[in-house]
Amino acid sequence: MVQLTIDGKKVEAREGMTIVEAAEEAGIHIPNLCYLKGMKGIGACRLCMVEIEGLKAPMTACTTKVKEGMSIKTSTPEIDELRRFVLDLILSMHPMDCMTCPKAGICRLQQYAYDYNVKESTYTRKLWGFQVDDKNPFIRREPDYCVLCARCVRVCREQGTKILDFMGRGVGSKVTTPNDKPMQETECTFCGSCVDACPVNALTEASKIDKGREWEFTKNDSVCTFCGAACSIKVSSKDNRIVKVTTSAPNYKHTAYICALGRYGFDYLDSPERLKTPLIKTNGQLVETTWDEALKTIAEAFKSSKDKTAIYTSGSILTEDAITIDRFASEVLKTTNVGSTVGIYADTNALITGVIDPNQIDLLLVLDLKVSQKGYVLPAIDAVLRRLVSAGTPLVSAGDESFADIASAHLKGSGLEALRSLIAFLCKEGVCKDAHLCKATEGAVIDEAVQKAGKLFMEAKNPLIITLPGLAEAASNLTLIKGELLTIPFEANAIGVALAGVAGSKTVLDQITKAKGIRALYVIGETTITARPNVPFMAVHTTHLDDLAKSADVVLPLTTPYESNGTIIRRGLRQKVVNQVIKPIGEARAPREAIEALAEAMGAEIKTARDSDIKRLLKVKWNHKPRPFEPRQDLEVDFKEIFTVVNRSMLSTQRIKWLREVKKL
Amino acid sequence: MTDKTNIKVEDIKKEAERRHQCLVQGSLYYITEFLSGPMCGRCFPCSMGSYEAKIRIANIQQGEGSKGDLAALRQIATQMQKGSMCKRGKDTAQYLSEWLNTGVFEEHVGHCCGALRCPSMIEYRVIPQKCTSCGLCKEACRFNAISGQRRKPYMPNTHPFEILDRKCNRCGECIKVCPEDAIVLVCSE
Numbered sequence: 119m120v121q122l123t124i125d126g127k128k129v130e131a132r133e134g135m136t137i138v139e140a141a142e143e144a145g146i147h148i149p150n151l152c153y154l155k156g157m158k159g160i161g162a163c164r165l166c167m168v169e170i171e172g173l174k175a176p177m178t179a180c181t182t183k184v185k186e187g188m189s190i191k192t193s194t195p196e197i198d199e200l201r202r203f204v205l206d207l208i209l210s211m212h213p214m215d216c217m218t219c220p221k222a223g224i225c226r227l228q229q230y231a232y233d234y235n236v237k238e239s240t241y242t243r244k245l246w247g248f249q250v251d252d253k254n255p256f257i258r259r260e261p262d263y264c265v266l267c268a269r270c271v272r273v274c275r276e277q278g279t280k281i282l283d284f285m286g287r288g289v290g291s292k293v294t295t296p297n298d299k300p301m302q303e304t305e306c307t308f309c310g311s312c313v314d315a316c317p318v319n320a321l322t323e324a325s326k327i328d329k330g331r332e333w334e335f336t337k338n339d340s341v342c343t344f345c346g347a348a349c350s351i352k353v354s355s356k357d358n359r360i361v362k363v364t365t366s367a368p369n370y371k372h373t374a375y376i377c378a379l380g381r382y383g384f385d386y387l388d389s390p391e392r393l394k395t396p397l398i399k400t401n402g403q404l405v406e407t408t409w410d411e412a413l414k415t416i417a418e419a420f421k422s423s424k425d426k427t428a429i430y431t432s433g434s435i436l437t438e439d440a441i442t443i444d445r446f447a448s449e450v451l452k453t454t455n456v457g458s459t460v461g462i463y464a465d466t467n468a469l470i471t472g473v474i475d476p477n478q479i480d481l482l483l484v485l486d487l488k489v490s491q492k493g494y495v496l497p498a499i500d501a502v503l504r505r506l507v508s509a510g511t512p513l514v515s516a517g518d519e520s521f522a523d524i525a526s527a528h529l530k531g532s533g534l535e536a537l538r539s540l541i542a543f544l545c546k547e548g549v550c551k552d553a554h555l556c557k558a559t560e561g562a563v564i565d566e567a568v569q570k571a572g573k574l575f576m577e578a579k580n581p582l583i584i585t586l587p588g589l590a591e592a593a594s595n596l597t598l599i600k601g602e603l604l605t606i607p608f609e610a611n612a613i614g615v616a617l618a619g620v621a622g623s624k625t626v627l628d629q630i631t632k633a634k635g636i637r638a639l640y641v642i643g644e645t646t647i648t649a650r651p652n653v654p655f656m657a658v659h660t661t662h663l664d665d666l667a668k669s670a671d672v673v674l675p676l677t678t679p680y681e682s683n684g685t686i687i688r689r690g691l692r693q694k695v696v697n698q699v700i701k702p703i704g705e706a707r708a709p710r711e712a713i714e715a716l717a718e719a720m721g722a723e724i725k726t727a728r729d730s731d732i733k734r735l736l737k738v739k740w741n742h743k744p745r746p747f748e749p750r751q752d753l754e755v756d757f758k759e760i761f762t763v764v765n766r767s768m769l770s771t772q773r774i775k776w777l778r779e780v781k782k783l
Numbered sequence: 784m785t786d787k788t789n790i791k792v793e794d795i796k797k798e799a800e801r802r803h804q805c806l807v808q809g810s811l812y813y814i815t816e817f818l819s820g821p822m823c824g825r826c827f828p829c830s831m832g833s834y835e836a837k838i839r840i841a842n843i844q845q846g847e848g849s850k851g852d853l854a855a856l857r858q859i860a861t862q863m864q865k866g867s868m869c870k871r872g873k874d875t876a877q878y879l880s881e882w883l884n885t886g887v888f889e890e891h892v893g894h895c896c897g898a899l900r901c902p903s904m905i906e907y908r909v910i911p912q913k914c915t916s917c918g919l920c921k922e923a924c925r926f927n928a929i930s931g932q933r934r935k936p937y938m939p940n941t942h943p944f945e946i947l948d949r950k951c952n953r954c955g956e957c958i959k960v961c962p963e964d965a966i967v968l969v970c971s972e
Contacts (some may be wrong), residue, residue: 163826164828199862211831289830289834437945
């Protein structure tokens with residue numbers, strides 16, 4: 119740690135930090151337009167100039183590292199004059215329409231112009247009249263507003279999409295796509311990272327325009343639950359309607375990423391198929407009914423089916439819901455026929471991993487991780503890994519060609535073969551002293567790439583092995599030597615669901631779809647069960663009236679994660695809070711509310727899941743012990759197959775349909 | 784085309800001085816070459832400052848300069864020197880402030896080019912005392928900008944020779960042909 123003084127305030131900073139970062143952590147904001155947290159500073163805008171005692175000239179705070187005993191002044195008349203000069207020049211080429219600008223309120227330029235009292239530019243008005251790109255429903259590009267900070271260009275490059283770049287140089291240049299084409303004609307994934315990075319109105323969410331001003335929005339942090347990446351999001355809403363979704367990091371951070379689906383998928387909340395009241399089948403037709411009536415019908419059916427009742431849930435329900443389901447099944451129904459989509463691709467063993475400190479990771483081992491931004495397969499994982507590599511963390515990959523271009527070492531063969539070779543090399547070098555492991559990997563091929571990867575592993579202090587649940591157990595053998603394992607599940611709360619004991623397995627699913635010994639079925643959320651099994655009674659608690667719901671005896675309206683409060687357990691056993699961002703639409707209820715009411719209707723009572731129950735679940739420890747070097751073939755499932763089914767209502771909204779068509783997904 | 788981005792700023796300055804006797808023209812040449820060449824566009828004070836400086840110098844050179852332009856140029860030179868990232872920007876700012884200190888820019892704002900090179904602020908004039916009304920200049924002028932009658936011995940009161948500024952294209956042909964050095968360039972006021 120380094121001690122320094124900023125504006126007379128004693129500040130403690132980590133070594134290697136820049137002055138901007140250190141000041142930000144101490145709650146002192148140094149003006150800047152081009153700095154991006156986590157990325158190398160480029161010192162372009164010169165607004166972050168500060169005076170350092172003992173140095174003749176002012177320095178840029180985004181490129182200068184902290185030193186012991188530094189004394190810094192973030193504002194002097196001389197520096198403020200320079201800042202005013204730069205702002206004055208920028209404003210001379212900026213459309214001065216703050217009164218109608220959609221970015222007003224969160225625009226950095228507007229903020230600094232206010233702070234430094236630059237009312238209008240004293241310099242010559244420069245207007246370019248660049249064409250507006252508004253041919254897609256997601257991102258609106260207006261280069262006339264651009265301040266040339268290059269944040270979007272850098273963000274796009276470092277995450278590996280490399281769409282945006284400068285055309286020209288200096289004043290009058292513009293940020294655009296290859297060959298200046300509309301965005302949908304490029305390989306752009308519409309992730310919107312550039313929108314989050316843009317300090318002005320050059321890049322904005324198209325859907326936000328005319329939906330209100332920034333200061334009218336209620337902003338809540340929450341979690342996106344569409345896929346296993348479970349990204350942190352910030353949801354802006356107005357009048358109980360979501361206006362936009364962004365990454366949750368304040369002032370942007372390079373590991374913050376959300377994909378196009380997470381950013382624009384919220385349209386499904388109020389699509390025409392959205393269920394608003396319970397429905398009950400009367401004379402072959404689903405008709406509206408009350409919760410009481412619907413619950414009474416289900417309770418009666420369950421009272422007679424008892425342990426022959428099955429509950430099947432999606433893996434994106436919240437942990438509190440999962441605990442309630444478990445209690446209801448074991449205490450009220452006394453049934454073991456409980457399962458979830460998690461059971462198809464993972465089990466508890468494949469999901470419970472060590473606790474990871476993301477700041478400490480110094481090597482990434484990516485095994486069989488078939489993620490892709492352009493293919494929309496866990497895109498956030500792909501983007502974040504690429505950004506970590508861009509920021510200097512070495513990466514070793516195997517079994518996944520997509521990382522070969524940025525890998526320090528790319529190993530031949532599958533992830534499992536690479537794993538064996540790597541351990542065999544470490545045994546040869548004497549780093550691995552586990553006789554069991556050395557024996558198990560005897561004879562594995564050690565080529566140049568393996569040696570290189572092995573050396574990187576030996577040098578690293580905190581390597582992180584990242585893989586899918588199928589290879590988790592085999593990969594965990596490497597953590598016996600060093601490092602931690604991270605498995606990426608397909609659904610947001612797979613770990614929470616598994617820990618609560620409702621993950622189930624393929625056998626449970628089989629039993630349900632074949633209706634073996636099942637008299638009644640209760641389906642929660644969108645699962646892989648898309649057609650009614652041959653069961654005498656089926657209740658569906660879901661968000662949208664899809665084919666499965668249409669064939670049910672009772673349909674209950676479900677809240678989406680935007681409408682519920684609770685937590686999920688994310689990779690690395692970290693609890694994440696899901697905040698209600700809008701009030702439930704219609705009479706929608708969370709799974710636990712419905713189940714608690716159902717238990718009551720059956721004359722039973724189950725305890726409400728509390729925070730302490732979740733804390734108990736989190737006490738589970740990753741057991742470090744040698745495991746078989748075998749991939750779990752039973753867990754090898756294509757991500758897309760599951761994802762498209764469990765998010766079917768989100769994927770069929772208009773804008774997302776457009777995206778799927780353009781991207782040929 | 785050769786790569787202009789690697790040209791040294793000192794070389795552009797030398798070339799500017801070689802090409803232009805008028806400092807304002809020289810500085811305009813310099814800033815134009817700087818912008819299309821070594822100006823990398825990486826930092827705001829230099830890229831935006833030199834772009835603005837070009838506009839202001841061009842203004843002054845065209846005879847439309849004001850005190851505001853001078854103040855803006857001074858501010859650009861000061862802040863660019865302080866805020867630029869690299870030596871190229873700082874050097875450019877240095878040159879600019881040196882040039883601004885010569886007084887030539889003020890002169891131009893007062894509508895006079897001391898080197899008599901800026902077309903918008905110079906005039907061609909006939910000195911009546913020297914003119915012999917030979918008419919050679921009138922023949923040489925392609926723009927019909929010279930009026931006057933050629934002297935004839937039998938006509939004592941001929942119309943004197945004059946240059947009509949509105950028509951004059953400042954080509955300088957009249958000066959070349961005048962045998963009496965009766966045509967001169969002066970600052971227009």
